[in-house]
Amino acid sequence: MKKEFHSNNRQKLYQYIQNDSIVLFFSGKQIRKTNDEYYPFYTNRSFLYLTGLDSQDFIFLAKKHENTSSVEETIYILPSDPIYERWNGKRLKINEVLDQSGILNIVPVDRFENDLHRMIQSGDYKNIFLDFDKLTITDPDDIVYQHSQRLKMMYPYINICNSHSYIKAIRTIKEPCEIEAMKKAQLITAEAVTAMMKASKPGMYEYQYKAEFDYVLGQYGPDGPAFPPIISAGHNNFCIHYYSYTGQAMDGDMILNDVGAWHDNLMNDVSRGFPCNGRFSERQKQLYTCAFNTSEHMFGLIKPGMAMSDVDLLARKFNFEQLKDLGLLEHYEDAGKLIWHGGAHHVGYDVHDVVDMSHVVAPGMVFCVDIGIYCEEWGIGFRLEDNCLVTENGCINLSANTPRSIQEIEDTMMKRTK
Numbered sequence: 156m157k158k159e160f161h162s163n164n165r166q167k168l169y170q171y172i173q174n175d176s177i178v179l180f181f182s183g184k185q186i187r188k189t190n191d192e193y194y195p196f197y198t199n200r201s202f203l204y205l206t207g208l209d210s211q212d213f214i215f216l217a218k219k220h221e222n223t224s225s226v227e228e229t230i231y232i233l234p235s236d237p238i239y240e241r242w243n244g245k246r247l248k249i250n251e252v253l254d255q256s257g258i259l260n261i262v263p264v265d266r267f268e269n270d271l272h273r274m275i276q277s278g279d280y281k282n283i284f285l286d287f288d289k290l291t292i293t294d295p296d297d298i299v300y301q302h303s304q305r306l307k308m309m310y311p312y313i314n315i316c317n318s319h320s321y322i323k324a325i326r327t328i329k330e331p332c333e334i335e336a337m338k339k340a341q342l343i344t345a346e347a348v349t350a351m352m353k354a355s356k357p358g359m360y361e362y363q364y365k366a367e368f369d370y371v372l373g374q375y376g377p378d379g380p381a382f383p384p385i386i387s388a389g390h391n392n393f394c395i396h397y398y399s400y401t402g403q404a405m406d407g408d409m410i411l412n413d414v415g416a417w418h419d420n421l422m423n424d425v426s427r428g429f430p431c432n433g434r435f436s437e438r439q440k441q442l443y444t445c446a447f448n449t450s451e452h453m454f455g456l457i458k459p460g461m462a463m464s465d466v467d468l469l470a471r472k473f474n475f476e477q478l479k480d481l482g483l484l485e486h487y488e489d490a491g492k493l494i495w496h497g498g499a500h501h502v503g504y505d506v507h508d509v510v511d512m513s514h515v516v517a518p519g520m521v522f523c524v525d526i527g528i529y530c531e532e533w534g535i536g537f538r539l540e541d542n543c544l545v546t547e548n549g550c551i552n553l554s555a556n557t558p559r560s561i562q563e564i565e566d567t568m569m570k571r572t573k
């Protein structure tokens with residue numbers, strides 16, 4: 156992404172921020188595994204969205220006094236350290252930080268505490284905005300909570316405010332450059348899913364499907380999948396978040412993929428179900444047609460102004476009616492027997508991106524239309540999940556290029572590679 160994208164994101168944020176405020180975002184810390192081994196570092200997504208900087212231990216600070224155009228920005232970075240870098244790889248240099256973020260004031264991170272102290276002591280600021288984001292009350296305190304506790308103790312007279320709802324509102328609406336990146340990610344995902352379909356045959360293990368997927372992604376760069384892929388066969392499809400990859404596809408089983416690639420930090424999330432032998436059985440056809448028709452119905456319906464919560468609700472109702480016609484369900488209250496989940500989650504800088512479900516559907520949003528059917532009685536479970544881009548008048552399916560209809564899937568699987 157160009158630095159203008161990130162600087163534009165910051166300008167959008169400042170419009171929400173009151174005057175006489177300090178804004179802080181942390182890139183995060185690496186989490187230790189055992190001894191001196193660490194888990195792979197994952198930069199805080201809002202920090203990355205605002206700065207374009209993919210690095211641990213960076214801090215972004217903005218000071219707003221009057222209008223948004225006069226906000227003063229500083230990025231605190233880890234200084235170069237030849238010995239550390241010999242072991243762990245290069246740190247971002249000052250010119251790279253400038254090129255990627257567009258932030259002019261670049262300062263070593265060990266100056267942060269003193270700088271912040273002077274700013275607060277000056278009496279020029281009433282508020283500090285931090286990005287507080289806990290999913291549940293039992294979530295451990297992250298770096299933001301740790302900082303806020305210290306700030307409250309040291310400066311009890313300053314207001315601590317939450318910028319999370321603002322960043323959610325901004326990230327939810329995608330810019331054209333984000334859509335372009337997502338389209339590139341879709342091409343990679345489509346190729347990888349197609350490769351699994353073409354290699355598929357009874358007797359194949361789930362890890363072998365995964366190897367096909369990983370091989371295609373590996374041809375496009377070092378990033379790998381956007382999230383751990385879900386690849387399962389037969390009865391394992393009844394575990395919604397299955398990551399074992401140990402099962403074997405037997406003749407007549409369906410394969411389930413719930414996978415995604417990323418490009419320029421923008422992700423996608425696509426699910427497909429297909430028969431491992433390349434031919435849908437009658438029952439598989441019946442259930443798949445319900446999911447496919449529901450998905451098509453939703454892509455014909457979604458448009459700006461619709462309540463976000465209606466996406467799953469209307470899909471569920473439509474899907475129920477068809478399953479009722481098949482004689483598998485009688486009352487809507489029992490839909491949960493076969494329809495185990497919705498899936499209208501946003502996708503972007505994360506696979507389950509930030510979202511405010513109280514907002515209505517708006518142009519530039521990208522979220523999943525995820526139709527799952529799990530019929531244990533018939534031994535058939537799968538989901539059909541696509542990425543819906545909302546336009547001015549309706550929506551488009553960004554993942555339509557991944558084989559989707561029964562015909563497309565069977566035609567693809569006829570072209571076996573193995």
Ligand SMILES: [Mn+2]
Pocket residue numbers: 413414424425426540
């Ligand atoms: Mn998914």
